[in-house]
Amino acid sequence: MLHLRLITPARTTDDAVRLIEGTVGTTHLVVLPGAARDPSGDVVMCDVAREACDELLVGLSGLGIETDGSIAVENIDLSLSERADRAEDDAPGEGADAVLWAHLTDATHEESTLSWTYLAFLTIATMIAACGVVLDNAILIVGAMAVGPEFGPLAGICTALVQRAPRLALRSLTALLVGFAVAMTVTVGFAHFMDAVNLFSEAQLEAKRPNTGFVYAPDWFSFVVAVLAGAAGVLSLTSTKSGAMVGVAISVTTVPAAANAAVALGYRDVDQTWGSTEQLLLNLLGIILAGTTTLLVQKLFWARKRKTA
Template structure:
């Protein structure tokens, strides 16, 4: 529910009150003495779904942007006419559940802080995320998402597109670009300082850190996170639900991979930064695409009827362009996913083949203790480089035949040029 406070321009009083009477809207009028341009202030309650059509009709009656229109939340309205009004506008479909276009625009603008605060909070969140990744601490990484101010710019571009506010679109896109650059740069600088001052152990292999490695080789499932964040963000902002938790979800799609890219750059491994950088970009685009489609589906349109056709054409072009870019990135992520799948399949098949060899009576005295695959570090498409097989058996004994058989079975599972190392550990029964 909303309470609308509207200043009445000189000569428009009867027209405005007639409009409210025709719609059976209760109102209170107070005379205005402070300004000759306005003769009164009208207060009237409305269901949330009625705000946009009523304000549009009042604007057609002569209320322009120079007049003061204030829309605030109303906790309770007790009125039979209001209940009838609610039944008229709240039909249970998507459009009846959303806030007005005017409120949406104000909400999108309020979610974007001034550039100084935005830049500061983005840098801080990137530094915290970098620390969390290097510590391999999911809790710290989640903390970095909470302070990231990304939801405003991430959703502002979509809002500006559907309501024909190109200034909001430009500002939001600019903020997003600068946010990504600042996050990666801040993460790289902080990670470099940590490395050269030996705050982390010298020789730390970032590929061995779980929180980092999973973002250096992203897969197609990452798209689901970004698309879900975009839809959830728009649903939250357009229905007046708290967007705090959704902001964390959007930050989850952007800040940790940006920090991982910065760490890879600081470690002198630019190829390792490719996957996480692509993940950041595709997530940014996916959030915008999901938000744009969701807003248009929810029924948001520009204010003027003559702006509808150009805006619709522009939105379609942007959706098509964003979808095309997401598709290209999806192919790239699909290739990474396939590479990871092939690596996992090789390890599983090779393990099965070794176990089959050891089931032979000739090698009954041996058992597989461990099978480890080392990747080639050619990010983001990792492949097997070396396989280490640890065999347990009688002390001081080895088998050339076993070694040859294991080597053939392992190399048959991959087209890569892979080195095979077989280690023996003596087992003594007591």
């Protein structure tokens, strides 16, 4: 269940209440006339089944509440109520499958912001991966994958394509391109420093690397894994299964490929630089294609679910 708290101008309160009462899956409606001070208005609260929330939010937004008042949505961790149980049973579909498009757009907007924190995480992840590829250490590669924040902008691009949100698309693409450019540039300098202190060497990079050689040898398996990870990542964002994101983070080779390209560029190894770049682009393409397709399928599924409800 989700909890909605609205601040509504007095002129729209009755419309909002009627909309809530007419939405299957809502309960625990509370109206506090004149309770809001900033902005002034009425406070309306209710609980709603997750699978019914997106349609309700669309209707409330159509009343202009988000412009003149506010709409806040909170997750209810525990609700001991037979009314709530009946509301969830009456709502069409399953809560775990429901997509809150407003929440998804807001979340990806935040995750795809080009900030110092985002750049720091991506740069640190790329440098960790650089150590992993030079030392042929799979554990460091996995750690770098987990640290990298690049899935946020990728999810933002997918969401922007489905929701036709050009600003989100531009923000996400900027974060992705600038982020990797900065991370790889810093990693080239990091590789030169490590070489100067005899911790990296060209011989290590050129040696056979059974554990990490895949990062500069793209193949169809790389694309297949990226597609599967992209679908899983988007499903994790749109559902309540957020724990799956850890598995998604360590299943694609975006950061390791960028790191290997940066180190190889520092040593002027054209073959590894190009191979790693192909691996990076292949993974990014697979994730975006799969993520966008997954969102389109979910949108179509819920549109049909509403028509048959």
